[in-house]
Amino acid sequence: MDKIIIHGGRRLKGEVQVSGAKNSALPLLFATLLASGKHRVANVPHLRDINTVEKLLRILGADVVRENGSFAVDASEIRSVEAPYDLVRTMRASVLVLGPLLARLGHARVSLPGGCAIGARPIGLHLKGLEAMGAKIALDHGYVEARAKRLQGARIYFDLPTVGGTENLMMAAALAKGTTVLENAAREPEILELAEALNKMGARVEGAGSDTVVIEGVDELRPMDHAVMPDRIEAGTFMVAAAITRGDVLIAGVIPDHLEALISKLKEAGAEILEGERGLRVKGPRKIGSVNIKTNPHPGFPTDMQAQFMALMTLGAGTSIITENVFENRFMHVCELQRMGADIVIEGHTATVKGVKGLLGAPVMATDLRASASLILAGLAADNTTEVSRIYHLDRGYERIEDKLRGLGASIERVKEPM
Ligand code: EPZ
Numbered sequence: 073m074d075k076i077i078i079h080g081g082r083r084l085k086g087e088v089q090v091s092g093a094k095n096s097a098l099p100l101l102f103a104t105l106l107a108s109g110k111h112r113v114a115n116v117p118h119l120r121d122i123n124t125v126e127k128l129l130r131i132l133g134a135d136v137v138r139e140n141g142s143f144a145v146d147a148s149e150i151r152s153v154e155a156p157y158d159l160v161r162t163m164r165a166s167v168l169v170l171g172p173l174l175a176r177l178g179h180a181r182v183s184l185p186g187g188c189a190i191g192a193r194p195i196g197l198h199l200k201g202l203e204a205m206g207a208k209i210a211l212d213h214g215y216v217e218a219r220a221k222r223l224q225g226a227r228i229y230f231d232l233p234t235v236g237g238t239e240n241l242m243m244a245a246a247l248a249k250g251t252t253v254l255e256n257a258a259r260e261p262e263i264l265e266l267a268e269a270l271n272k273m274g275a276r277v278e279g280a281g282s283d284t285v286v287i288e289g290v291d292e293l294r295p296m297d298h299a300v301m302p303d304r305i306e307a308g309t310f311m312v313a314a315a316i317t318r319g320d321v322l323i324a325g326v327i328p329d330h331l332e333a334l335i336s337k338l339k340e341a342g343a344e345i346l347e348g349e350r351g352l353r354v355k356g357p358r359k360i361g362s363v364n365i366k367t368n369p370h371p372g373f374p375t376d377m378q379a380q381f382m383a384l385m386t387l388g389a390g391t392s393i394i395t396e397n398v399f400e401n402r403f404m405h406v407c408e409l410q411r412m413g414a415d416i417v418i419e420g421h422t423a424t425v426k427g428v429k430g431l432l433g434a435p436v437m438a439t440d441l442r443a444s445a446s447l448i449l450a451g452l453a454a455d456n457t458t459e460v461s462r463i464y465h466l467d468r469g470y471e472r473i474e475d476k477l478r479g480l481g482a483s484i485e486r487v488k489e490p491m
């Protein structure tokens with residue numbers, strides 16, 4: 073197993089290019105199951121989760137050719153409709169095959185994802201929506217067994233704006249008979265991109281990005297030809313890296329509109345953020361201001377940036393209150409930050425972070441994807457050496473992060489852990 077070693081205390085400088093967005097590439101690649109023929113999805117990042125998608129598409133029978141960040145997927149011959157437990161438990165987004173398979177083939181068998189480090193993460197809202205569209209859903213030995221001759225358009229109200237639920241039902245509704253209305257839908261940029269790609273395939277999706285999405289079903293879709301947008305969470309992570317090291321970094325390729333909440337909080341913390349043609353330039357503050365954040369569905373402050381922002385607040389000049397409203401168990405990074413000398417007290421889903429003068433390097437352990445990013449950021453700012461283990465979590469969502477950080481002047485390397 074690999075670990076990452078960081079010698080902290082260096083100010084980051086220079087330019088870093090953002091990769092394609094993981095949380096957009098996943099639904100886009102699964103959307104290829106909606107239509108036969110050769111699809112092309114470009115700017116796909118090299119990540120462990122993308123490898124899992126590739127495996128799953130092949131298991132279902134799709135022909136997949138991967139070259140330089142481009143996927144050519146031919147989903148004409150689907151031989152299986154089963155997403156096996158072994159894959160789904162490693163990547164819960166695999167449940168996004170449910171909508172496309174059910175809509176196109178009238179049958180899907182998908183393992184229930186089970187629990188996750190950051191929360192229970194049920195998929196009840198996905199299933200409720202598919203049932204409203206006429207699907208027969210049964211649970212069988214840990215699998216969702218779903219069948220429908222042809223899905224019917226329906227009006228569906230989400231109890232909460234679920235990203236995965238909105239994506240699954242948008243894909244299902246694209247081939248349904250009649251019109252589907254999704255109310256209290258998620259508004260994340262990834263939803264807009266999926267709608268754009270579906271419309272390129274001949275679907276009729278309107279209102280994506282608002283809380284009401286209307287999908288008029290069509291009988292058939294054509295192959296997709298689409299390039300994945302930049303990863304706003306990877307970009308946000310580099311913005312915090314510039315701030316926490318008091319550095320000066322140009323994040324190239326980022327779309328500022330996707331990160332308004334983060335940009336305003338970083339400015340409140342004293343960072344200077346300049347929008348330019350090539351991206352965003354972030355100059356870290358000499359004195360980091362302590363600010364409060366509350367995570368919420370988009371356009372609120374992204375939960376996927378909470379851990380990274382907490383790392384920054386550990387060095388704030390005062391006290392910061394961080395409230396996690398989206399997931400019930402997303403403070404796993406706190407214990408590890410405390411091992412580095414951070415002063416954090418958790419009460420329910422609120423963390424009170426009292427800023428300290430400096431962090432101390434230490435051996436720490438990653439527990440989930442964004443928690444691992446926050447430990448890397450803390451290590452960049454800490455005195456001495458930090459060793460982050462269990463970085464397979466990091467590799468799920470960050471493409472060559474240590475190379476990119478080294479390119480900005482960080483002293484960071486990946487090493488094999490002795491067996
Ligand atoms: C997506 O997960 C992202 N993953 C997550 O990013 C992100 O944290 C999350 O959206 C919120 O922004 C991908 O896009 C692959 P949800 P998803 O359905 O779709 C509850 C990362 O770090 N809920 O919007 O699973 C759920 O438990 C990952 O890249 C139900 O109760 O998130 C959670 O508390 C982590 N019932 C809340 O809604 C349901 O049927 C939001 O979940 C569905 C969800």
